[in-house]
Amino acid sequence: MKAAAFSVFGGPEVMRLMEVPDPHAGPGQVRVRVKAAGVQHYDCAIRGGWTPSYGVKVELPQIPGNEFAGIIDEIGDGVTGFELGSEVLGFALLNCYAEYVVVGADQIVEKPAGMTWEEAGGLTGNGQGAYMALEAIGVGPGDTVLINGAAGSLGSIAVQLAKAWGAETVIGTGSERNHDFIRSLGAIPVTYEEGLAERLRKLAPEGIDCTFDTAGGEGLDAAVALVPDKMRVCTFFAYDRIEELGLRIVRGDRSAARLAKLVELHAEGKLHLHIRQTFTLEQAGDAHRAIESRHGRGKIVLRVD
Known part of the structure; x- marks a missing residue:
């Protein structure tokens, strides 16, 4: 499969379009054919050499990306509630800038028909972050x-x-x-x-x-x-x-339950994701430059198909 990845740590210029082995769903997992993947500062930090202290092992070459939307095309043993062809959005810690991503079935929710692929691909990270922050305060x-x-x-x-x-x-x-x-x-x-x-x-x-x-x-x-x-x-x-x-530290794990609440708010017309700009996988470095400029409004998204 094609993926946007880096083989050395550095600036946006280290991002490359690569051919990497296709992943496959194991027990409790699904494989999603990615249609859109959101771009976050988290991804840029990983690319620059930062390794989070929890849950992540960075191995070069590394595919960044921690939010996505797409279509399930492979289902592992023990997965219920989803079918081949289900349109979903979800989250991972890495590996979303790719044609396929494999995640646990507890990391996805159904994508509503009224939500665009760009919105779905870019909702999870910032949506759950904002939700956790406002809930905490x-x-x-x-x-x-x-x-x-x-x-x-x-x-x-x-x-x-x-x-x-x-x-x-x-x-x-x-x-x-x-x-x-x-x-x-x-x-x-x-x-x-x-x-x-x-x-x-x-x-x-x-x-x-x-x-x-x-x-x-x-x-x-x-x-x-x-x-x-x-x-x-x-x-x-x-x-x-x-x-x-003297401020509080706010941390938390993303969850499908919280993501489902955000999706519900979108369906009710109370939440809209403004898309600032879209890039292709090949343009992932440009997408990183754009988000690191800290200018503009709304979300930057990679279109994968």
Whole structure:
């Protein structure tokens, strides 16, 4: 099969289109013919030489990618609830930038007909990340919520989840060119620039209850200054500042049950994944350059077929 992989650690230029052996489903597993695979900063970190401390063994040449959507074409012994030809979306820790991926049957859910392949391929990672973060900081009815970096793939999902969970006011930081997009998600846009904390006080005179940070910088500093309970501030960006700022560490494993809830919200019209740009497998290096620029709005996805 064809796959986008790297044989040495380095920048986006090390990504290559390769021919690798076809994987096959074992007991409890399915093989999926991939139609789309999401691109995340996690993938870029792996490519750059970072190895997570849990559940991952990087072996060169390595295929990155941790979210996908496609069609089941092989089913291992003991799998129930899915059939050959089932359209699914799911997650893995590696190996999704490929024509085929093998995962456990507990790592996939059915793809609804109304969800595009690009949306399905890019939902799992950022969707579950945003869900875990907002759940950890207790977003709920009546809250005023700040999402720092609201136009990105992670932040834009977080805005929509906060609204779906009953937040009264959602404020989203972003570059001025992204303000219309942030408004379309249901949030009040505000720029990152100096003096952010004072502008936030004017926008939310009764205070900000909780914050999810995806961009660091001025937005995170403002959140720490304005949110009374630091356990209701979560960052998925400035990990090196968590201890210094006294914030909670949010970790968790992805699950099919949580993914199914996200799919349900999409079916209800409460969650939409904005696709910023699509690339082919051969263009995986370009996709990594695009996401590492940290500019733009929404999700970057590889189309595999």
